[in-house]
Amino acid sequence: xxxxxxxxxxxxxxxxxxxxxxxPTSFIVGFLLGMLILxxxxxxxxxxxYMIRVWAVIKLILIFIKELILSNIAVLKVILKPKLDIxxxxxxxxxxxxxxxxITTLANLITLTPGTFVxxxxxxxxxxxxxxxxxxxxxxxxxxxxxxxxxxxxMEVSR
Amino acid sequence: MIEISKIIxxxxxxxxxxxxxxxxxGLLRLPDVYTRNHAASKAATLGIMSIMLGTFIxxxxxxxxxxxxxxxxxxxxxFTAPVSGHLISRAAYNSGVKLWDKSVRDDLxxxxxxxxxxx
Numbered sequence: 001x002x003x004x005x006x007x008x009x010x011x012x013x014x015x016x017x018x019x020x021x022x023x024p025t026s027f028i029v030g031f032l033l034g035m036l037i038l039x040x041x042x043x044x045x046x047x048x049x050y051m052i053r054v055w056a057v058i059k060l061i062l063i064f065i066k067e068l069i070l071s072n073i074a075v076l077k078v079i080l081k082p083k084l085d086i087x088x089x090x091x092x093x094x095x096x097x098x099x100x101x102x103i104t105t106l107a108n109l110i111t112l113t114p115g116t117f118v119x120x121x122x123x124x125x126x127x128x129x130x131x132x133x134x135x136x137x138x139x140x141x142x143x144x145x146x147x148x149x150x151x152x153x154x155m156e157v158s159r
Numbered sequence: 160m161i162e163i164s165k166i167i168x169x170x171x172x173x174x175x176x177x178x179x180x181x182x183x184x185g186l187l188r189l190p191d192v193y194t195r196n197h198a199a200s201k202a203a204t205l206g207i208m209s210i211m212l213g214t215f216i217x218x219x220x221x222x223x224x225x226x227x228x229x230x231x232x233x234x235x236x237x238f239t240a241p242v243s244g245h246l247i248s249r250a251a252y253n254s255g256v257k258l259w260d261k262s263v264r265d266d267l268x269x270x271x272x273x274x275x276x277x278x
Contacts (some may be wrong), residue, residue, distance in 0.1 A: 133197050
């Protein structure tokens with residue numbers, strides 16, 4: 001992926017030299033043209049066309065922001081409720097992710113999810129121990145559903 | 160300065176202050192370290208972020224001054240706050256701070272005991 005981006009930059013520079021105008025506008029034009037060239041030559045690369053991955057990263061960031069706002073509303077509700085009837089607890093969550101940065105991203109996402117919080121990652125990087133603020137059977141499956149979407153979004157980036 | 164940006168700035172800063180206030184309430188009301196950590200690491204993060212965003216928009220619209228440091232500050236808070244929350248609660252758990260009495264389950268304790276008995 002990094003190689004494709006670098007190649008795109010080089011193509012943009014070549015376009016600047018060809019058109020003999022050294023300003024940001026012609027750089028952007030060259031970058032877009034280079035992107036078209038990379039798109040048409042994508043079967044010569046081992047990895048996917050890199051804009052797909054960039055798009056997956058943007059989606060991940062949007063999920064981050066959305067979850068942050070939702071989790072704030074959830075915490076707000078718990079705190080401002082007159083009666084304190086939460087049932088906290090720690091549950092284990094198996095993960096399929098392998099690389100350290102993926103697990104870090106997943107842990108950060110879980111921490112920003114409504115009412116959940118990563119306490120410990122097990123030694124073999126296979127299980128995350130999550131502290132949930134309000135735990136019952138219903139919410140457990142719901143949280144697992146959210147996790148699956150996160151894991152999928154992260155896998156989309158790293159695939 | 161356009162009127163609508165004034166309203167947006169006011170909403171953002173008031174929202175940030177409100178969220179910080181709620182964080183304080185949460186720290187006072189909630190029963191144990193872990194649930195307090197929920198309040199501190201979430202509401203405070205968004206509160207600070209929205210205050211900084213309001214500051215950024217104010218200086219950009221009022222003085223035409225594009226302050227990129229505020230944007231970087233937002234980014235840094237966004238990335239570091241969950242990690243620090245995680246580290247605090249992990250340190251608390253490893254040094255033996257107990258969960259609240261009404262906690263329903265504790266898988267981590269079970270896992271620890273299992274690994275001890277097999278060792």
